Amino acid sequence: MLCRMPDTLSIIVVEADRERAFMIVDGLREAGEFDIHVISEPSRLARQIQLQDPDVVLIDIENPSRDVLEELALASGPKDRPVAMFVDRSEDGMTSAAVEAGVSAYVVDGLQPARLKPVLDAAIARFRMFQRMRTELAETKRALEERKVIDRAKGMIMKARGIGEDEAYALLRKAAMDQNKRVAEIAQALVSAAGLLA
């Protein structure tokens, strides 16, 4: 067990991505004085957490390693400080806010909700930001992929029919409208079919 100021909450953040870990730690630092550790390596997670004996563990809901923490909730000896998901003792909707934002928090039994609130508020704010970034990234990637496929399809039509770019795109768009599909879907179908015929 580590020595620390008796009143400082100790927090473990389980996060493999360095950037994200830094951002969470910064967010928590702004919210108050905490003793914060980051665990980036999922192996032997249960053991690492037992050694550090934190008051709060924060982990991404999407992280499959979360199931390992359930083992800690089973801590059996009377001297073990059982870890429970915080939600059973929160009264003010923090739970659903956290779940919506994508963060799970495990806290030791008996921790006052008032002491927990700033930690969770800060974590929730960061995780919401990550969620937005994740969605934006996925959307951007998808848009880029679609752009590439549409460009290829356009090129194929231009060659096959000896027409210009705008005309080729107009053909694609018309086919999409006629079939009640998206332009990207029609383009994908054309590219796949051409791959088979080649």
Add this chain to the structure above:
Amino acid sequence: MSLTRIPTGYVPLTDAAPLIAAQEMGFAAEERLTLDLHRAPSWSSLRDMLAFGRVDAAHMLAPVPVAAALGLGGASAPLSVLSVLSVNGTVIGVSSSLARRLIDAGYRFSFDDALSAGRALTAAAGPNLRIGVPFPFSMHAELLTYWLKGLGTDTPAGIGIRTVPPPLMTEAIRNGEIDAFCVGEPWGSMAVEQGIGALLLPGQAIWSFAPEKVLTVRSTWAETEPGLTGRLIRALWRAGRWLADPASCGLAAEILSSRRYLDLPAEIIERALSGKFTVSAQGLQRGAPGFIGFHDGAAGFPWRSQAQWIALQLARRNGLDGETALAKAGSVFRSDLYRNALRGTGADLPAASSKLEGAVSSPLLAAGESETVSLLKNRFFDGRVFDPLAAP
């Protein structure tokens, strides 16, 4: 016809098939339902999604709702089991290096005899065997514990069972963090495919009729939505019947393999559905007929005695009073709701809601509500019988 949307959670495993088939093959639509399927990254997150109402129904490890009733594990709302989605379907495997030691010791990987496999394993592994299971409250953990205890006097004391999420299981073997594992398919076959492990036993070799995944809802939802509850049970019963038809196997594997669901090769998923396994990286083939059950032998019926068997194991391992645990678990598996939903549909409904577990050595006919019900083999490897009335 308007469909009622039910947000439903599942963990990407072969035995999520009934929920996926119910949606994809139109069994849900027949009941005017749309299952809005959410893939969950872990069992704890799925349990919490259910408890907080982000989903109304979930694919769940049979011990999770029982553990919740006993107050074990993370916080949860009271949960009710509407039906058993699958019987059996787990697999026990070992790392390649442990497999080599077993072969050197003359073990032939017969894939059917739990007693000889267990003795060979504990002899070859030495005193500090580490076994990975997906979740602390799982049939994997219960079956392993039951098996290792039942092997006789020479079970080493240093055996450790630890939690490793299924998608990380192959990595944990590769890194030498565990020597063996018990996991749901297709993760056992994935370990074989990646050349890092060999399969030792199907879970059914320990208990031939073990409830594995259950259709779980919040108890309050079951109370306030009796109509939806019945429609959901019927849709899943039809999906299970379809999956049990050998002709469905190929298509079911295709659907499961899609990117939306498991996102893994159909050929590997099909092994569990067909019961035909490649058990070693060298291509050794073994059959496990009835590896996973979705329908036959009244598979969907949520027997109170199944919940009670689980409760008693949980109580013993966690120092709880057995009698209290049995009483609390009895009402978690809702055989009453299952009967109400399926009466008059031709589904097998046994006359009793509780039975001796482990007492059927070959298929037999039992009393049913209207007609007789055929029950499949239900034996523990050590021949013991669990009588919920005589326990603990």
